Amino acid sequence: MDADARAANLANWESRVPVHAASYGLDRFVEDSDHLSEVVRDDSPALGDLTGLRVAHLQCHLGTDTVSLARLGADVVGLDFSPSALEVARDLADRAGNNARFVQADLYDAVEAIGDGFDLVYTTVGIVAWLPSMARWATVVAALLAPGGRLYLRDGHPMLMTLDETRDDQQLVVTHPYFGGSEPKRWEDDTSYVGEAGAISSPVCYEWSHPLSEIVQAVIDAGLVVTRLHEGDTLNWAFAPWMEADDEGHYRFPAQQRALVPTEFTLEAVRPRQAPT
Numbered sequence: 001m002d003a004d005a006r007a008a009n010l011a012n013w014e015s016r017v018p019v020h021a022a023s024y025g026l027d028r029f030v031e032d033s034d035h036l037s038e039v040v041r042d043d044s045p046a047l048g049d050l051t052g053l054r055v056a057h058l059q060c061h062l063g064t065d066t067v068s069l070a071r072l073g074a075d076v077v078g079l080d081f082s083p084s085a086l087e088v089a090r091d092l093a094d095r096a097g098n099n100a101r102f103v104q105a106d107l108y109d110a111v112e113a114i115g116d117g118f119d120l121v122y123t124t125v126g127i128v129a130w131l132p133s134m135a136r137w138a139t140v141v142a143a144l145l146a147p148g149g150r151l152y153l154r155d156g157h158p159m160l161m162t163l164d165e166t167r168d169d170q171q172l173v174v175t176h177p178y179f180g181g182s183e184p185k186r187w188e189d190d191t192s193y194v195g196e197a198g199a200i201s202s203p204v205c206y207e208w209s210h211p212l213s214e215i216v217q218a219v220i221d222a223g224l225v226v227t228r229l230h231e232g233d234t235l236n237w238a239f240a241p242w243m244e245a246d247d248e249g250h251y252r253f254p255a256q257q258r259a260l261v262p263t264e265f266t267l268e269a270v271r272p273r274q275a276p277t
Helices: 003-021 027-031 038-047 064-071 083-095 107-114 134-144 212-221
Strands: 054-058 075-080 101-104 118-124 145-156 185-188 204-207 225-232 264-270
Touching: 003 083, 003 204, 027 064, 027 083, 038 064, 038 118, 038 145, 054 064, 054 107, 064 075, 064 083, 064 118, 075 083, 075 107, 083 101, 101 107, 107 134, 118 134, 134 145, 134 212, 212 225, 212 264
Parallel strands: 054 075, 054 118, 075 101, 118 145
Antiparallel strands: 145 264, 185 204, 225 264
């Protein structure tokens, strides 16, 4: 990653921390020992029994999903590059009496930072756009996994990210590139996905576009075997202001638009127990 882009992204995420810490409902994890994040709650049927499994949670941010994975029985370590985010995450785990651990490192240095031999690499919701190289990312994931270990990735669909979410007419119009290439797109926005919770003091960030084919191929090229690819019509956040919320914390486009574009995808893969001959 270009050093300037990385520095801008780190400053951006550092400045999001106080805004998100005030908006994520952290006290619920302290008050209710069974409380799970909405993201992990949605993923838990696919994750299955995590009791005793070693789990690496990449790009863990404030650690709400990490703490939730620990509550499902995982021996989990969360990794993120933002020191302020991890301060909040460690405090949350402490107050919740949770054994989730947290390590600060660049994602591409994950193996050096947290080791290998994990049963599950878990990474979800808002992670792909921040990765300069899917190929390097997939190589790191494969190196983290033990033979027989699996990857669980869920995120906003790349096609969704091509749409203009600011239109007043609420039409689904492709504005941003689907095939992004190696150069990032520069954004400047002092708001975050949590809504009107406060302004971000470092509004500049850089994101990369990765089509679904690139994501899947990177996983295959890293030696993993794809076991599931799902495309859905819900999100855990409001991509566009005209999306409709339900009682479960999900957002959808209005009924007449739902069949027009996927909003999220889930990719699962495993590291073979034996190398191909």
